[in-house]
Amino acid sequence: MGTVKYTELGLVNTKEMFKKAMEGHYAIPAYNFNNLEQLQAIVIGCVESKSPVIVQVSSGARKYANQTLLRYLAMGAVQMMKDMGGNIPIALHLDHGDTFELCKSCVDSGFSSVMIDGSHHPYDENVALTKKVVEYAHANNVTVEGELGVLAGIEDDVSSEVSHYTKPEEVEDFVKKTGVDSLAISIGTSHGAFKFKVKPGEEPPPLRFDILEEVQKRIPGFPIVLHGASSVIQEYVEMINKYGGKMDNAVGVSEEQLRRAASSNVCKINIDSDGRLAVTAIIRKVFAEKPGEFDPRKYLGPARDELVKMIKYKNEKVLGSAGKA
Numbered sequence: 001m002g003t004v005k006y007t008e009l010g011l012v013n014t015k016e017m018f019k020k021a022m023e024g025h026y027a028i029p030a031y032n033f034n035n036l037e038q039l040q041a042i043v044i045g046c047v048e049s050k051s052p053v054i055v056q057v058s059s060g061a062r063k064y065a066n067q068t069l070l071r072y073l074a075m076g077a078v079q080m081m082k083d084m085g086g087n088i089p090i091a092l093h094l095d096h097g098d099t100f101e102l103c104k105s106c107v108d109s110g111f112s113s114v115m116i117d118g119s120h121h122p123y124d125e126n127v128a129l130t131k132k133v134v135e136y137a138h139a140n141n142v143t144v145e146g147e148l149g150v151l152a153g154i155e156d157d158v159s160s161e162v163s164h165y166t167k168p169e170e171v172e173d174f175v176k177k178t179g180v181d182s183l184a185i186s187i188g189t190s191h192g193a194f195k196f197k198v199k200p201g202e203e204p205p206p207l208r209f210d211i212l213e214e215v216q217k218r219i220p221g222f223p224i225v226l227h228g229a230s231s232v233i234q235e236y237v238e239m240i241n242k243y244g245g246k247m248d249n250a251v252g253v254s255e256e257q258l259r260r261a262a263s264s265n266v267c268k269i270n271i272d273s274d275g276r277l278a279v280t281a282i283i284r285k286v287f288a289e290k291p292g293e294f295d296p297r298k299y300l301g302p303a304r305d306e307l308v309k310m311i312k313y314k315n316e317k318v319l320g321s322a323g324k325a
């Protein structure tokens with residue numbers, strides 16, 4: 001497969017998006033996708049709510065979807081958006097890139113933005129790796145997201161969770177030395193559908209906005225990224241449990257906390273789990289109510305429709321990105 005520039009696919013990098021989001025006090029949605037229906041839903045939902053969007057793939061998603069097909073899917077997404085009469089900026093982003101080679105391969109195959117997640121490495125190694133990716137990406141006008149602080153894992157004990165929060169005293173040096181365009185920080189969120197250890201009915205602990213404020217003071221006006229930002233929409237969890245699933249004590253970040261983050265310097269909010277829940281809930285419902293159904297369009301279609309609804313709701317009521325394209 002030859003190299004291709006993202007501009008040839010009709011994509012944009014995140015620079016302008018983040019600038020406007022910072023000025024307008026909202027956040028750009030970054031929705032993960034692995035398949036056709038998820039990508040269709042993201043395009044439809046964001047065109048209908050006139051929202052700029054970052055479509056992102058993890059390395060696992062890239063393998064799943066096939067990297068060659070992904071290039072054409074991205075190009076198709078841009079064309080589909082135009083055919084719908086839309087005019088929204090779309091960035092294609094690598095989520096949690098872990099090596100220089102992976103990031104380079106994505107830059108070379110049409111991604112407009114990459115994340116190099118060196119957060120598990122010692123500080124100096126994170127700086128060196130991130131800097132190397134930035135040099136290659138910037139030579140191609142591709143934007144780069146770095147990360148400082150490790151997102152808490154639900155299995156960690158409390159003390160190790162605390163020690164993984166981003167250290168505000170490191171951010172200025174990191175941004176200066178690496179040249180990244182945005183920075184993911186750890187303020188208490190985690191990936192997946194089980195973010196907090198709470199008993200049924202208990203409120204999850206608030207995010208560490210004090211850390212976010214410290215970070216903002218040290219790198220004023222610099223775009224911050226929030227990972228692990230699904231709300232774990234309870235309507236879907238209940239539907240999954242009702243129709244044969246088992247997801248006890250699944251909890252996420254409240255919408256109120258996300259709204260607060262979106263109005264600050266958080267310019268990108270990552271959402272994957274909520275989309276997975278929406279799709280799973282609807283597929284389980286169709287299977288339970290229509291056991292004879294075996295046409296994938298009859299369950300993937302309604303799942304896609306629900307995802308469109310969810311995306312429009314997020315853009316309009318939580319991130320504030322609706323109408324900003």
Ligand code: G3H
Nearest residue numbers: 032058060061096191272
């Ligand atoms: O941050 C992780 C994303 O939700 C992607 O997950 O690696 O299972 O595709 P994945």
Ligand code: 13P
Nearest residue numbers: 192227228229230272273
């Ligand atoms: P969620 O698991 O909360 O959706 O987070 C997704 C994410 O951060 C992708 O990088």
Ligand code: ZN
Nearest residue numbers: 191227228270
């Ligand atoms: Zn993430």
